[in-house]
Amino acid sequence: MALDQQRNWTISMAESLQAVKNKTAANKDPSLDQSSLFPVRDDDPKSHNYRATEPAYLPNELVLDILEYVAISAEAQKSLYTCCLLTRQWLMAALPYLYAYPxxxxxxxxxFCRTICPSINLRIKESPLAGLVKVLNLGMLVHHSSKSVTARVLRRTEGSLEEFVAPQASFALNSYAALSKSHNLRSLDLSLVSEAQPLDMLFKSLRSLNHLERLRFPRSSGFGSNTVNPDSIIWPQALKDLHISGGIDANFLYGIVHFPPALERLTIEHCPQAKSHAIRQLLSTLSRAHLPLKALSLSHMPRLGSSSLDPVLGLFPGLEELSVSVDYITPAIFNPDFQEWQSEDTPNFLDHKLRMLSFTNSGNPGVDDKFSPIDVLLTLDEGSFPSLRRVKIAKSLGWDRGETRDETEALIDRLQELGTKDYDNKTGVYASMSTQQWKTADWKDWAGVWIID
Structure with a gap:
């Protein structure tokens, strides 16, 4: 309703044409009551028996302040559409907000497609509203579109597009040309795409996206494709958040010899063809690059062994957040003497920057007893990981049930005790806060154990 410009135009033209016909008939027959020949609209004041008044005028600055508040509400699209119906001033001010985040x-x-693409040929008829779209999230579409329509919408919005989430079934090779021209794109999410995507075409399209900061691979990437040429793996220089998934194999993982210099977050999951030696090589290369990596997430790689990721904390002493499946680690992950992968320096967990640790479950049987809260508690008592305050545990691991529940309560008390000291001394996460933020902060939000699904 809010985005159907063509339908509103058709209805208005039909009503105007009928009014002209009625007026012509009234001129030919003066005995007819002209007022009864015109259709009565719902927005006609006469149909509601109230006196019409001029709408109150508000300065443009105030209107924009109101729209900025409306645009972040849960029902923003309906509210912005209503604002467009008030006056011409409100229409011109609300349209950019309405189409920026449809x-x-x-x-x-x-x-929406008829509005953005009134004609298949852009040179015949273009829509000025296409240049207002900044975020295009097609993640809720399955079979509601075609590959050609998706490519056409991307071509019309490529000049202003900043974030794009691809649909599941209607994204294909013909969309890469438009993506490569979206020079303002900051976030590209292809995780829902079901059709196998060639990695060489993906990297070729990414070369011109100099502002891209977030990239999520499709889970289908790499399946059935030829070997990727290592020379074609060129990352956008501004990339900070990288999510690798799909049918990537050892050839791809060994081919990555460099990473974007600004990389801060890396996620590797849902890679059924990735083997232990390839993942080790990738992480070792990443460790030697000395990047500003702050968060690392590893899960759902069925070919990894039960202790394949034990040395991961020793490789990244500056890591602040780690999420790892217990399927691929043992309590030796907290042992600094365990150094199967050679690194430049011997790991020193007494100065490690880790703040948040998440244990997930990739679905393998018999892993719920590999870790217990006591393992983490003993590590903290030894003085290792002095900044660790938050622990998240998958519900399937059973830390909130049976005898393990008492151990979890003991770990919670220890973490909250350390969190209280941080708050009183304004250290840890509170060190970078302003005085006002520090006074209003609740230390319970920054220390403890959380059970996640």
Whole structure:
């Protein structure tokens, strides 16, 4: 409704044409009551028996402040559409907010496409509204579109697009040309794409995206494709958040000899073809690059062994967040003497920067007893990981049930005790806060154990 410009135009033209016909008939027959020949609209003041008044005028600055508040609400699209119906001033001010972050779903996707792409040929008819779209999230679409329509919408919005989430079934090779021209793109999410995507085409499209900061691989990437040429693996220089998934194999992992210099977050998951030696080589290369990596997440790689990722904390002494499946680690992950992978320096866990540790479950049987809260508690008592305050545990590991629950309570008390000291001394996460932020902060939000699904 909010994005159906063509339908509103058709209805208005039909009503105007009918009014002209009625007026012509009234001129030919003066005995007819002209007022009864015109259709009564719902927005006509006469149909509601109230006196019409001029709308109150507000300065443009105040209107924009109101719209900025409306745009972040849960029902932003409906509210912004209503604002467009008030006056011409509100219409011109609300349109950029309405089309900047459109909420696309099955029923309104076709009207949205007709508005953005009134003609297949851009040179015949273009829509000025296409240049207002900044975020295009097609993640809720499955079979509501075609590959050609997705490519056409991307071509029309490529000049202003900053974030894009690809649909599941209607994204294909013909969309890469438009993606490569979206020079303002900051976030590209292909994780929902079901069709196998060639990695060489993906990297070729990424070369011109100098502002791209976040990239999520499709889970289908690499399946059935030829070997990737290592020379074609060129990352955008501004990339900070990288999510690798799909059918990547040893050839791809060994081919990565460098990473984007600004990389801060790396996620490797849902890679059924990745083997232990390839993942080790990738992480070792990443460790030697001395990047500003702060967060690392590793899960759902069925070919990894039960202790394949034990040395991961020793490789990244500056890591602040680690999420790892217990399927691939043992309590030796906390042992600084365990150094199967050779690094430049001997790991010193007494100065490690780790603040948050998450244990997940990739679904393998018999892993719920590999770790216990006592393992983490003993590590803290030894003085290792002095900044660790938050521990997240998958619910399937059972830390909140049976005898393990008492151990979890003891770990919570220890973490909250350390968190209280941080708050009183304004250290840890509170060191970078302003005085006002520090006074209003709740230390319970920064220390403890959380059970996650």
């Amino acid at each position: 909420k696309i779903y099955g029923k309104n996707y076709e009207p």
